Amino acid sequence: MLDTFRGREGRAWLIVFASATIIGMGIGSLFSISVFLKPLAAEFGWARGDTALAYTFATLLNGLGGILMGYLADRYAPRPIVIGGAVPLGASLLMLGRINALWQLYLLFGPFVGLALSTFLAPLIANVGFWFERNHGMAIGTVMAGQSVGGALVPLVARYLISEIGWREAFMVMGIGFWLIVIPLTLLIQAAPGAAQAKAISRRAGGVGGDPGNSIAPGRLAMVLSAAIVLCCICMSIPIIHQVSLLTDAGISARTAASVMGFMMLCSVIGRVGVGKVADYIGGIRSLLLFSSIQTAFTFWFTQTQSLPGLYAIALLFGLGYGGIIPAYAIILREYMPLHRIGSSVGTVFFFGNVGMGLGGYLGGLLFDLSGSYLLPYAVGTASGVCNMLVVGSLLYYLSGRRPMLQFGAERV
Numbered sequence: 001m002l003d004t005f006r007g008r009e010g011r012a013w014l015i016v017f018a019s020a021t022i023i024g025m026g027i028g029s030l031f032s033i034s035v036f037l038k039p040l041a042a043e044f045g046w047a048r049g050d051t052a053l054a055y056t057f058a059t060l061l062n063g064l065g066g067i068l069m070g071y072l073a074d075r076y077a078p079r080p081i082v083i084g085g086a087v088p089l090g091a092s093l094l095m096l097g098r099i100n101a102l103w104q105l106y107l108l109f110g111p112f113v114g115l116a117l118s119t120f121l122a123p124l125i126a127n128v129g130f131w132f133e134r135n136h137g138m139a140i141g142t143v144m145a146g147q148s149v150g151g152a153l154v155p156l157v158a159r160y161l162i163s164e165i166g167w168r169e170a171f172m173v174m175g176i177g178f179w180l181i182v183i184p185l186t187l188l189i190q191a192a193p194g195a196a197q198a199k200a201i202s203r204r205a206g207g208v209g210g211d212p213g214n215s216i217a218p219g220r221l222a223m224v225l226s227a228a229i230v231l232c233c234i235c236m237s238i239p240i241i242h243q244v245s246l247l248t249d250a251g252i253s254a255r256t257a258a259s260v261m262g263f264m265m266l267c268s269v270i271g272r273v274g275v276g277k278v279a280d281y282i283g284g285i286r287s288l289l290l291f292s293s294i295q296t297a298f299t300f301w302f303t304q305t306q307s308l309p310g311l312y313a314i315a316l317l318f319g320l321g322y323g324g325i326i327p328a329y330a331i332i333l334r335e336y337m338p339l340h341r342i343g344s345s346v347g348t349v350f351f352f353g354n355v356g357m358g359l360g361g362y363l364g365g366l367l368f369d370l371s372g373s374y375l376l377p378y379a380v381g382t383a384s385g386v387c388n389m390l391v392v393g394s395l396l397y398y399l400s401g402r403r404p405m406l407q408f409g410a411e412r413v
Contacts, residue, residue: 028154070347085119141276271323
């Protein structure tokens with residue numbers, strides 16, 4: 001019996017780390033636009049706001065695709081869904097090395113990168129949630145730590161490749177590397193034993209578990225979380241997308257600026273994993289409020305500091321806060337949603353997260369172009385973070401004394 005448990009537990013954690021790597025490579029490819037902004041603007045004369053709009057298209061389409069992929073994840077095994085995105089994402093990176101017009105950047109970085117990336121997050125997060133019961137927060141946090149590792153390492157590698165071989169060749173190397181790493185890992189992804197049966201039972205029962213009077217209606221929860229995630233993602237995306245440009249405008253070298261961003265992303269790994277452990281003790285909603293408060297408190301300080309020690313200190317604190325936010329939403333949905341609606345709920349809420357990320361990335365460039373400074377964009381980001389805290393705090397107050405559903409049914413460790 002113990003050997004069986006250990007075998008299942010080892011397989012579950014293998015799927016966790018494979019999922020984290022796949023998500024990391026995908027999100028890193030998306031975030032790499034931050035180090036391509038200036039090279040593209042220099043070669044073609046595009047404004048930063050116009051160039052950053054490609055990221056907005058990608059995030060919006062990623063979010064829209066996530067709703068469909070979450071729906072499919074509630075009904076089918078995750079592996080074919082993930083493979084269906086890995087192939088075109090690598091191809092789009094290869095083709096980006098041949099663009100000569102802004103519309104080509106929008107086309108390849110939007111429909112191809114954005115929609116392909118949507119096949120990763122909701123299916124993999126929903127699948128991992130079925131593998132674990134006792135450590136579900138830690139498992140989900142670890143999977144989403146892949147976002148931070150990929151967001152740190154892929155742009156750093158991209159920055160190095162741009163410096164050494166040029167931006168066109170950098171895109172092509174990234175596309176080939178993506179295929180070589182991600183496609184073999186998709187073969188490790190498996191649905192949890194009993195997951196399909198548990199979803200079917202939940203679907204027949206209408207998703208009611210425990211005492212509904214002590215929980216919250218799934219639709220209402222999804223609506224509140226969708227509003228909250230838009231606000232916090234506007235706050236986080238402005239530093240993520242414009243940090244390198246902010247620092248190079250202040251006279252810091254491109255490599256050093258990329259290293260500050262990379263350090264921020266690596267620090268967010270601690271937040272990703274840490275929020276899972278914290279949520280296992282205090283719950284997802286309190287964890288979300290805690291980490292959102294940390295992010296909001298340090299967003300504007302990036303514009304007030306030019307010393308490298310100060311920048312690294314702010315990057316550390318911002319990274320910790322930013323890292324814990326997105327996994328907290330997945331943990332909340334895992335705690336409160338019926339089994340047969342977890343995938344679609346993750347896809348829907350994360351769609352609005354992509355709306356926020358896209359708005360923040362575009363607003364950062366637009367407000368810079370209008371004001372000639374990053375003070376206004378970072379101030380708007382901070383205000384958005386404060387509004388997020390108010391929404392999450394209100395949800396916490398409403399649910400005070402109420403129990404989450406925490407339904408189970410699949411074979412978990």
